[in-house]
Amino acid sequence: MVEVNASGSNGGMTITDTAPTRHRVDPLTADGLVKRYGQVVALGGVNVHIAPGESVAIMGPSGSGKSTLLHCLSGILPPDEGRVTLGAVELSALSDAHRSRLRLQRFGFVFQDGQLIGELPARENVALPLLLTGVPRGAALRQADDWLARLGLPGIGGRRPGELSGGQAQRVAIARALIHAPSVIFADEPTGALDQATGHEVMQILRATARMTGSTLVLVTHDLQVARWCERLIEIRDALVHSDTRTEA
Ligand SMILES: Nc1ncnc2c1ncn2[C@@H]1O[C@H](COP(=O)(O)OP(=O)(O)OP(=O)(O)O)[C@@H](O)[C@H]1O
Numbered sequence: 001m002v003e004v005n006a007s008g009s010n011g012g013m014t015i016t017d018t019a020p021t022r023h024r025v026d027p028l029t030a031d032g033l034v035k036r037y038g039q040v041v042a043l044g045g046v047n048v049h050i051a052p053g054e055s056v057a058i059m060g061p062s063g064s065g066k067s068t069l070l071h072c073l074s075g076i077l078p079p080d081e082g083r084v085t086l087g088a089v090e091l092s093a094l095s096d097a098h099r100s101r102l103r104l105q106r107f108g109f110v111f112q113d114g115q116l117i118g119e120l121p122a123r124e125n126v127a128l129p130l131l132l133t134g135v136p137r138g139a140a141l142r143q144a145d146d147w148l149a150r151l152g153l154p155g156i157g158g159r160r161p162g163e164l165s166g167g168q169a170q171r172v173a174i175a176r177a178l179i180h181a182p183s184v185i186f187a188d189e190p191t192g193a194l195d196q197a198t199g200h201e202v203m204q205i206l207r208a209t210a211r212m213t214g215s216t217l218v219l220v221t222h223d224l225q226v227a228r229w230c231e232r233l234i235e236i237r238d239a240l241v242h243s244d245t246r247t248e249a
């Protein structure tokens with residue numbers, strides 16, 4: 001039995017769990033990343049080494065290259081120069097099909113607005129990464145129900161995203177990102193659409209559950225309070241790493 005206490009100033013919650021499966025966790029490394037959009041240099045030669053299980057916040061002014069870095073690290077965008085490796089695997093050396101498969105199996109994603117599928121009930125949204133990798137439907141839905149209960153949402157599995165609050169929808173998105181115990185969770189402004197108290201609660205849950213699965217967490221945020229949930233803060237300015245510091249998280 002694993003118990004993660006994620007309670008805080010909001011009353012919070014205790015996430016209690018029989019330990020979920022841990023995937024292999026590898027270092028994530030970017031070497032000399034360059035990405036251009038026409039004349040615009042979005043990344044001008046970025047080097048980042050992220051240790052297994054580490055939590056890293058990426059901050060910086062609007063247009064500095066944060067989302068581009070997140071998208072290159074997660075294999076969504078191929079860099080023009082440089083390489084991204086997860087353990088011994090170089091993402092840019094993979095075919096599109098292999099890279100998509102690696103993303104599905106080894107990465108989890110949380111976006112600002114959850115990006116849940118509106119037509120599917122919460123339970124099926126959460127089960128998607130398992131269903132897409134061939135886990136039988138009954139087993140996948142049972143695990144989805146377990147994750148929803150774990151994140152304080154028992155009994156909402158049948159509701160569609162439109163019937164959930166913003167905070168509930170983000171917790172469903174976190175459950176979906178974690179259900180397959182990914183090596184790395186990528187989060188792009190995960191609290192950007194939430195009020196401060198709900199955002200705080202969502203960050204507590206994201207951090208606690210990432211620890212529980214041993215997943216690395218890489219998130220982009222404009223909010224220093226959100227960044228402080230991570231152990232490390234990387235500041236991007238003008239397409240380059242401007243600073244890279246440890247926080248007190
Ligand atoms: N698809 C695109 N086509 C052309 N230029 C782009 C594209 N995406 C990003 N850019 C440009 O690349 C630069 C970096 O953009 P990016 O979205 O990575 O910045 P960001 O730091 O995430 O910004 P924000 O905080 O506003 O989301 C910016 O100058 C942006 O205008």
